[in-house]
Amino acid sequence: MLTYKPDQTIAHRLDPRSKLAVQLGFAATALAHTSHRALLALSLVCAFVLFVARVPLFETLYAYRFALVVLATAPLIAAVTLGPPWFDASDGLASARASYRVLLILLVSTAYVRSTPVRHSRAAIQRTVPGKPGQVLGIGVALVFRFLPVLQGDLRTIRDAMAARLGTERNALERLTTIGLLGLTRMFERADRLSLALRARCFAWNPTLPMLSFSRLDVPVVIGAVALALTAFL
Structure with missing residues (x-):
């Protein structure tokens, strides 16, 4: 499960705003460039980010x-045509490059999630985006980071319970329907409990968030993030 893991890596010691800047810069240049050389360079940057954050690749x-x-699946669908030649390899390759860029962006975002506490992410967003929009965005990000792993655990529990009761003997459609309905039911129950818990704890729009400060480690990271963002215009 992709959640925060305490560690002493360089990535863990960076300010979350620096890491967010790297993500934005990487995503901008990854979406802007489609050449093989650009993909190779982006792959090296992604590998370096994963290594620094000690993210287990497999x-x-x-x-x-x-x-x-x-x-x-997307490249295969993109390559299929409704008439001759029925299969266009160039469209499939273009879609494959796009899929690979999306994968690289996902991997870089994983390094951020693994190295940044949820409260620090909320603090970074609320102190970067001013006013109510920043507060709403920070709350949304914090709830997603905390709520999504719980929902994933519920779905895993439902699936294991079905397997223990020979649910794997049912057809695929029936299994998907059962898991989907039970998952939605559990999700709404979790949402109701979360709402009650927030009211019981006098939920505040502007709580005391952790202090954030840039260090010397953040200087080259911010420079690299700006360089990545600028390469999108080359």
């Missing part, structure tokens, strides 16, 4: 397995 790919299926 565990991450397994966590993204459903997204990987979609990314792998």
Whole structure:
């Protein structure tokens, strides 16, 4: 499960605003460039980010397995045509490059999630985006980071319970329907409990958030983020 993991890596010691800047810069240049040389350079940058944050690659790919299926299927669908020649390899390759860029962006975002506490992410957003919009965005990000792993755990529990009761003997449509309905029911129950818990704790729009400060480690990171963003215009 992709959640924050305490550690002493360089990525963990960086200010979350620096890491957000790297993500934005990387995404901008990844979406702007489609050449093979650009993809190779982006792959090296992504590998360096994963290494610095000590992100386990195979565990991450397994966590993204459903997204990987979609990314792998997209080039095949893009290459199929309704008439002769029935299969256009150039369209498939263009879609494959796009899918690979999306995968790189996902991997870089994983490094941020693994190295940044949820409260620090909220503080970074609220202190970057002023006013109520920043507060709403910070709250939304914090709730997603905390709520999504719980929902994933519920779906895993439902799936394991079905397997223990020979649910795997049912057809695929019936299994998907059962898991989907039970998952939605559990999601609404979790949402109701979350709402009650927020009211019981006198939920505040502007709580005391952790102090954030840039250090010497953040200087080259911010410079690299700006350089990545500028390469989108080359």
